[in-house]
Each structure stands twice: as structure tokens, then as C-alpha cells.
Amino acid sequence: MPNFNEKRPLIGITCGQYSPTDTTRRPGSNYLRSTYLRSLIEAGGAPFMIPTTSEQSVLFSIYQRLDGLVLSGGVDLHPSYYQEEIDGSEDIEELRDETEMTLTRWALEDDKPIFGICRGQQVLNVALGGTLYQDLPTQLPQNQINHRDRIYAKQRSYLIHNVEFVPNSKLAAIFDITELAVNSRHHQAVKAVGQGLKVTASAPDGVIEALESEAHRWVLSVQWHPEDLYEGHEWSRQLFRAFVEEVQRRT
Secondary structure (H helix, E strand, O other): OOOOOOOOOOOEEEEOOOOOHHHHHOOOEOOOOOOHHHHHHHHOOOEEOOOOOHHHHHHHHHHHHHHHHEOOOOOOOOOHHOOOOOOOOOOHHHHHHHHHHHHHHHHHHOOOEEEEOOOHHHHHHHHHOOOOOOOHHOOOOOOOOOOOEEEEEOOOOOEEEEEEEEOOOOOHHHHOOOOOOEOOOOEEOOOOOOOEEHHHHHOOOOOOOEEEEEEOOOOOEEOHHHHHHOOOHHHHHHHHHHHHHHHHHHH
16 A cells, blocks of 8 residues: 555545436436646645435445535525525525535534535535525626627636625635735625624625635635646745645644
């Protein structure tokens, strides 16, 4: 057996699930972009892809072994989780919703490090009692940025707008700057902020771009996609390293 001196922390990362009606994919199979895995590996972690499942005993067996949790980007969360009917939400994956909400609540209860990305920020916010704009263009029409424009789909590292950080927040400390440009691919966003969370970054049009928990040691989320900026942006690598280093301190 190999004898490695370095022990990497095991970091679970959630996956999406292809719809049974998607004839171009294998129905029910899980998916995750490799950029998430590469970013965590290069930052010093050992990523583990968590399958979508309704089997609580299976999910808890996986969860118990994890040192940290990443909530990945993806499609919309069902609005029933924040007591609303569908009004702009689309492409919902109900088994993914169940899986991620369960994992998030367990991790919050255990004060396990959590890093939410895009949808992951929305899941974290709703798990703590917050709500979402189901469709920014219609429900927040005063926003001045096209946060979702489809032309960005093939240019995932394209920088769309700036975000400004709140002083004395974890993000401000990680980056040691007050503002930077990020990519953007979402049509939903945080509306009412969940209990114990504080806003730590915003877009120029007021859309919430980052959250962190004041009740936990390291629970942080961003609305943009740092995994797609890892290659060419040192600050994105700093963000993943900060998360993995925090997880490593707990192991």
C-alpha cells in the first residue's frame, strides 16, 4: 500500500440528477462538472461525489465520513421549501432538493464546514429559513445586470459584473480587497436572508452575491462560479484553499 505523508480531508460535493424526460442523457444518472473536483483537489482536498438518494441511512453513512461539504451549482430549488408555489422556478430536481436540504441541515447542526456555490448559496439560505427570488427579471425588475444571459453558457469564465465585499467578513479577509469582477449564470437569488446569515458581498444592482453564517465557524457561500475561474484567477484559488484549510484544521 502507498505510504503518503499527507492526509487529505474528505470533502463531499453534491451532484445533480438528469431528468427522466431528458432523452439526451441517461435518465436518473448523476452529474457534476469536473471543474469542482479539480478545484478541490488542487486546493488540497479529497473530493467525494455524493449521489442523490432518498435512502436516509445511506446518506447518513456517507455524511458521517465527511470532513466538509460543498453545495454545488445547478438548477432551481423547489419553492415549497420556502412555502411558495412555483412562480418562475424551472428544471427542478426533487430528489436533489431532498438530498441537499438533508445534508445541509445535518452539517449546520454539527457545525461542519460548508461552502455553497450558486444554487448552493440558495440551498443554504433556504435551509436557514430564507427565501428566493424565483425569477430575477420579473421579480426584481430594477436589477440592471443580466445575471443569466445564455451567451455565457459556453464562456463560463467570462466576467460579467463586479461584487463589493463587506469589510471584516471572511471573504474580505480571504481576498484582502474590497471589490472584484465575477462570472454569473443564475436567474434566482437570495431574497429574505436566512436566520444567522449575513450578506458579505453584493452586485451593483443589489443582488446578494455572498453569505456567511454568524452562528457557525465556517459556513460561507457565493452566488458566482469560482470553480470556473480557478484556472486563471489566483483569488479564486485562494477561496478554495481557505475552505480546504479550514476543513483540514478540523480533522
